[in-house]
Amino acid sequence: EPEVTQTPSHQVTQMGQEVILRCVPISNHLYFYWYRQILGQKVEFLVSFYNNEISEKSEIFDDQFSVERPDGSNFTLKIRSTKLEDSAMYFCASSENQEQHFGDGTRLSIL
């Protein structure tokens, strides 16, 4: 069964540094998403992406965040200047229509 893959599984970064989280969605899916889950808390919607542009974003997704689909397979989330509170698990998801498939996540630790 095809899966959403995310790299790296764990990223440790100094506060103030830029970080890029990478995702390879399922190949025939058209919608892509990023979610955040702070330890022990709920999954929070960040952004959705369709037809090479952002279609929705939440109040969390401020100017520090950006997304890109640099080629036909990768979907990236960039955090420009990381803060301690950015420490969380970041999940990528993709969907063909309604059912969203999640990757295993990247655990981001900001020091």
Added chain:
Amino acid sequence: GENVEQHPSTLSVQEGDSAVIKCTYSDSASNYFPWYKQELGKRPQLIIDIRSNVGEKKDQRIAVTLNKTAKHFSLHITETQPEDSAVYFCAARRTNNDMRFGAGTRLTVKP
């Protein structure tokens, strides 16, 4: 924006008993309601979903009911087993691309 409330936050049942988790949503435009199971350190996995044109859906031991008028939906797990122990999240999708999650219910099934 959409606000999803989920209750209870923790639920402990004996093996073989039923478990019920309830969610309410605020936006009457929401039209898709998935339920995810998340084991510790793992990705959220879709276990069942329901669309707004249906009142009930069942898949073996799992069922979901939706009351559009009251804006609430529930997950029912019958004949619970220890492997059902996990955190369960409800979600509501307001548009094609924006899905909001409840806070989660930690279900423990005691053998």
